[in-house]
Amino acid sequence: MTMPTFKTVLYAEAQGIATITLNRPDKRNAISYELIDDLIAALRQASAATAQVIILTGAGKAFCSGMDLDNLKELTGRTNEQNLKDSETMALLFRTLYDFPKPTIAAVNGPAIAGGTGLATLCDFTLAAPEAKFGYTEVRIGFVPAIVSSFLIANIGEKRARDLLLTGRIFGAEEANRLGLVNEILAPERLMPRAHEVARQLMENSPASLRATKKLLFGYTQDQLDRQIEQAVQANASIRQTADFKEGINSFLEKRKPTWTGK
Numbered sequence: 001m002t003m004p005t006f007k008t009v010l011y012a013e014a015q016g017i018a019t020i021t022l023n024r025p026d027k028r029n030a031i032s033y034e035l036i037d038d039l040i041a042a043l044r045q046a047s048a049a050t051a052q053v054i055i056l057t058g059a060g061k062a063f064c065s066g067m068d069l070d071n072l073k074e075l076t077g078r079t080n081e082q083n084l085k086d087s088e089t090m091a092l093l094f095r096t097l098y099d100f101p102k103p104t105i106a107a108v109n110g111p112a113i114a115g116g117t118g119l120a121t122l123c124d125f126t127l128a129a130p131e132a133k134f135g136y137t138e139v140r141i142g143f144v145p146a147i148v149s150s151f152l153i154a155n156i157g158e159k160r161a162r163d164l165l166l167t168g169r170i171f172g173a174e175e176a177n178r179l180g181l182v183n184e185i186l187a188p189e190r191l192m193p194r195a196h197e198v199a200r201q202l203m204e205n206s207p208a209s210l211r212a213t214k215k216l217l218f219g220y221t222q223d224q225l226d227r228q229i230e231q232a233v234q235a236n237a238s239i240r241q242t243a244d245f246k247e248g249i250n251s252f253l254e255k256r257k258p259t260w261t262g263k
Contacts, residue, residue: 004045008035010059011042017199018051025060030068031115033086036093043096052207053199054100056123057107057192063132064116073253076246083237090115090236091147091229098122098151099218101211103202107195108132109188113170118148121155121181124214127195128173129188134181135170142248142258144239146232150225156180 004011010021020042022029029035046054058064078086097104097119106123111133120126120134136152138145145152145165152161156179164171176182186194202210239245243263251258 006038009038016052018046019055022058028062028065029058032068062110063108063112066114083240087233087236132173137168140168141252142245146236150228
């Protein structure tokens with residue numbers, strides 16, 4: 001099978017494991033439009049491959065620092081139709097990862113912020129280094145943490161989700177572990193070896209049973225999740241038409257405190 005060429009991710013298969021590495025270390029693996037397309041394509045490649053388990057990690061010192069700054073600069077000038085398409089594409093990425101038919105393991109080697117927190121915690125298993133940081137920081141710059149909110153509520157419950165989503169605060173690996181978003185905290189040098197250990201443990205099980213179990217779990221919440229994601233896509237696009245969104249983006253890029261108008 002011919003491997004596709006990716007510009008922003010690395011893809012490798014060995015001993016039944018497909019490893020996908022976000023590969024923009026100079027940008028702290030920030031989410032660009034190109035990275036979203038590459039990651040969706042890499043996940044589809046892994047789905048069709050003989051690999052039984054997927055490991056997702058980041059190159060360099062960060063797992064994923066959130067939205068790319070260059071892409072952020074463009075957002076305030078996009079049309080509603082473009083914003084809807086952007087939201088639908090992000091929803092597709094999250095659903096592709098969450099609905100993935102094979103077991104997935106996130107090896108979170110550093111900060112995983114905003115969309116990066118989503119990628120890290122949508123995997124079946126999330127392993128984190130002690131220096132990993134998380135945060136649904138969207139409200140701090142005029143966004144809505146819309147698409148990820150459905151998954152978060154399912155993971156930790158509404159009350160805890162409200163805390164994280166409404167404050168937009170950054171929290172560490174230990175709190176993420178207490179909340180149930182992280183399975184294990186490991187020294188940096190143990191992170192990838194432990195990910196491979198978990199992968200090998202999973203590969204001792206029936207691949208057919210693993211697929212059937214994941215399909216069963218998805219089926220419990222699929223209808224509700226479909227409805228919530230549809231609402232989330234609309235909310236994500238709608239907020240981008242507000243004055244607060246434009247102020248949030250501009251203040252963030254200009255490294256100043258925002259002046260909110262509530263409009």
